[in-house]
Amino acid sequence: MAQRTATIASSVGLHARPAALFVEAAGDTGLDVEIARPGEDPVDATSILGVMALGAKHGEEVVLTADGEGADEALDKLVALLSRDLDAE
Amino acid sequence: MAGESSETLRGIGVSGGTAHGPVVKVAPAVRPPEDEPATTDPDAALSRVKAAYEQVAVDLEARAGRSDDTAQQILKATALIARDKGLHKATGKQLVAGLGPATAVDAAVEEYAAQFEALGGYFAERVTDLRDVGSRVIAAVLGVPAPGIPDLVAPSIVLAHDLAPAETATLDAALVAGIVTEAGGRTSHTAILAAQMGIPAVVHCGGALDIAAGAMVALDGDTGQVTIDPSADFVSGMTQRRERRAAALASSAGPGRTSDDHHVALLANIGGVEDAVAAGAQDLEGVGLFRTEFVFLSATTAPTLEEQTSIYRAVFEPFGGRKVVVRTLDAGADKPLSFADLGPEENPALGRRGLRLSALHPDLLDTQLAAVAAAARVTEVDVQVMAPMVATAEEAAWFARRVREHGLPKAGVMIEVPAAALRSRQVLADVDFASLGTNDLAQYTMAADRMQGELADLLDPWQPAVLDVIAAACEGGQDTGKPIGVCGEAGGDPLLALVLVGLGVASLSMAPSKVPVVRYALGRHTLAQCKDLAALARRSRTAADARDAVRNAADQDVVEIL
Numbered sequence: 182m183a184q185r186t187a188t189i190a191s192s193v194g195l196h197a198r199p200a201a202l203f204v205e206a207a208g209d210t211g212l213d214v215e216i217a218r219p220g221e222d223p224v225d226a227t228s229i230l231g232v233m234a235l236g237a238k239h240g241e242e243v244v245l246t247a248d249g250e251g252a253d254e255a256l257d258k259l260v261a262l263l264s265r266d267l268d269a270e
Numbered sequence: 271m272a273g274e275s276s277e278t279l280r281g282i283g284v285s286g287g288t289a290h291g292p293v294v295k296v297a298p299a300v301r302p303p304e305d306e307p308a309t310t311d312p313d314a315a316l317s318r319v320k321a322a323y324e325q326v327a328v329d330l331e332a333r334a335g336r337s338d339d340t341a342q343q344i345l346k347a348t349a350l351i352a353r354d355k356g357l358h359k360a361t362g363k364q365l366v367a368g369l370g371p372a373t374a375v376d377a378a379v380e381e382y383a384a385q386f387e388a389l390g391g392y393f394a395e396r397v398t399d400l401r402d403v404g405s406r407v408i409a410a411v412l413g414v415p416a417p418g419i420p421d422l423v424a425p426s427i428v429l430a431h432d433l434a435p436a437e438t439a440t441l442d443a444a445l446v447a448g449i450v451t452e453a454g455g456r457t458s459h460t461a462i463l464a465a466q467m468g469i470p471a472v473v474h475c476g477g478a479l480d481i482a483a484g485a486m487v488a489l490d491g492d493t494g495q496v497t498i499d500p501s502a503d504f505v506s507g508m509t510q511r512r513e514r515r516a517a518a519l520a521s522s523a524g525p526g527r528t529s530d531d532h533h534v535a536l537l538a539n540i541g542g543v544e545d546a547v548a549a550g551a552q553d554l555e556g557v558g559l560f561r562t563e564f565v566f567l568s569a570t571t572a573p574t575l576e577e578q579t580s581i582y583r584a585v586f587e588p589f590g591g592r593k594v595v596v597r598t599l600d601a602g603a604d605k606p607l608s609f610a611d612l613g614p615e616e617n618p619a620l621g622r623r624g625l626r627l628s629a630l631h632p633d634l635l636d637t638q639l640a641a642v643a644a645a646a647r648v649t650e651v652d653v654q655v656m657a658p659m660v661a662t663a664e665e666a667a668w669f670a671r672r673v674r675e676h677g678l679p680k681a682g683v684m685i686e687v688p689a690a691a692l693r694s695r696q697v698l699a700d701v702d703f704a705s706l707g708t709n710d711l712a713q714y715t716m717a718a719d720r721m722q723g724e725l726a727d728l729l730d731p732w733q734p735a736v737l738d739v740i741a742a743a744c745e746g747g748q749d750t751g752k753p754i755g756v757c758g759e760a761g762g763d764p765l766l767a768l769v770l771v772g773l774g775v776a777s778l779s780m781a782p783s784k785v786p787v788v789r790y791a792l793g794r795h796t797l798a799q800c801k802d803l804a805a806l807a808r809r810s811r812t813a814a815d816a817r818d819a820v821r822n823a824a825d826q827d828v829v830e831i832l
Contacts, residue, residue: 196393196396197347197396198343198347201346201347201350204350205350224356225355225356227355228354228355228356228357229347229350229351229354230351230354230356230357230382230400231354231356233386233393233396234382234385234386234389234393236389236393
């Protein structure tokens with residue numbers, strides 16, 4: 182299983198447009214991607230409500246996990262996405 | 271006035287212009303039926319519910335495709351919610367537990383709504399969108415019309431209880447000729463967006479929801495008038511009146527003056543920082559009534575000196591070197607404070623409110639005055655302070671002393687109690703100015719509760735008895751040489767404003783949107799004419815007679831644009 186830790190760069194947190202873009206990208210991987218706050222239960226990364234309900238704010242860390250072929254590359258892309266201020270773009 | 275046979279409703283005009291067309295009603299949110307049968311086959315129910323979610327997502331995406339940029343983003347994000355696997359899963363769980371399909375959708379939506387509300391801030395704002403999706407899915411499950419604005423095919427008047435932000439953002443300005451809502455106010459979301467989009471709008475229009483879908487309606491977003499089933503003559507008259515009014519108002523600017531150059535300051539009534547910023551940008555001479563209740567009413571503990579100072583500073587700054595009259599805290603049993611609640615009272619309007627509450631909690635008043643003084647020192651504004659609900663000369667003197675102890679140069683009192691009006695000479699002796707609160711003054715003069723809608727006729731500020739009481743107050747003002755202003759609704763009625771000036775009122779404070787028409791009315795009359803109109807009103811037997819007499823005697827160019 183592949184795992185990565187990312188820091189939320191968006192100024193509004195993982196919410197609204199940033200959350201929508203992230204969920205879309207997670208869906209595009211075709212893998213079962215999950216996202217969690219460190220040490221907490223993960224949620225489906227393709228669920229906009231689940232992702233928003235994490236309440237991850239600017240500067241906070243989240244843990245991404247995925248299984249299967251191409252999981253490492255997929256997670257690297259998602260980490261890169263979260264490391265940008267998506268709301269400002 | 272034209273259209274006498276048609277029915278007329280009145281609301282608050284929040285976005286100028288006129289419009290007419292057929293009414294399209296915004297369907298209210300759909301709730302699951304309370305007696306919905308339990309689910310016996312969860313799998314079959316889930317596929318039915320999933321189909322409803324999908325139908326809603328497809329609808330939203332189709333609307334997104336037809337919308338502009340901002341609306342498109344909102345609608346796409348909302349479609350994502352309808353497709354959300356987590357939401358589908360949560361709904362499935364409720365179906366397995368035996369809830370009926372619509373009830374299960376509602377329960378799943380509320381589960382997420384509770385999480386978002388607990389997160390607060392940005393996240394809590396999404397709850398509206400989430401519930402909107404839930405309501406749409408429930409409607410699809412039940413096979414009833416989707417909530418919100420139906421797809422418009424021709425220019426229409428959109429009628430709603432109130433509009434949700436997502437609904438307003440997706441309005442098509444080409445097809446929405448006008449907006450009427452029963453709820454809302456000057457600063458509500460609907461008002462702001464309608465004004466931005468240039469769609470004429472009337473909010474807070476009582477009885478509007480009783481208008482049938484498809485009925486023809488004419489609305490005037492300047493006066494707040496909504497006319498049902500108007501004649502063709504009425505519609506063309508309304509349009510012409512609107513054009514004449516726009517031309518007339520554009521011709522007047524600057525300080526309020528009668529045609530013979532008697533100065534009457536035209537000021538704004540404001541109730542918060544947003545109001546201050548909006549009014550500060552307008553052509554008016556300052557603020558005649560800054561209601562400070564908003565600083566206190568939502569607080570659970572008394573706001574600190576620092577908190578208050580920064581709020582007052584933000585309110586003062588938009589006015590540069592102009593004047594701002596601050597009314598100190600006007601709370602009481604009907605507007606209770608959680609940190610200074612004296613308990614319920616039998617007659618809150620006659621109870622320990624206004625300055626009477628301040629006398630029982632002088633610490634609250636002292637902190638407020640200190641904050642006003644601190645904010646005044648760091649701004650250019652001519653800050654004046656006045657007390658609400660003053661009845662006697664002793665109260666006025668007590669208040670003025672406290673104001674001066676805080677280094678504030680000008681202290682005044684509200685005249686809302688007939689006792690203070692009749693004894694204005696003595697009440698004014700120790701203060702610098704007074705301001706007539708005509709709404710409460712009418713309530714106390716006529717012994718008619720302001721909260722009793724059925725007593726509206728008694729509360730009419732045109733009641734000759736109320737005008738007599740105002741005249742008595744103004745005599746005291748003239749004897750002492752101290753200015754008396756008006757800061758009630760009466761000041762914003764152009765004809766009544768003429769009467770008030772004739773009675774000796776030195777300034778008029780009103781909703782900022784009323785200033786241009788009052789300025790125009792003043793500029794078309796001499797002070798002597800205003801005095802004649804005042805005498806005419808006071809000689810009348812009834813409120814309606816007084817209004818009619820002044821209407822007939824006033825400059826008809828003014829009357830025509832009202």
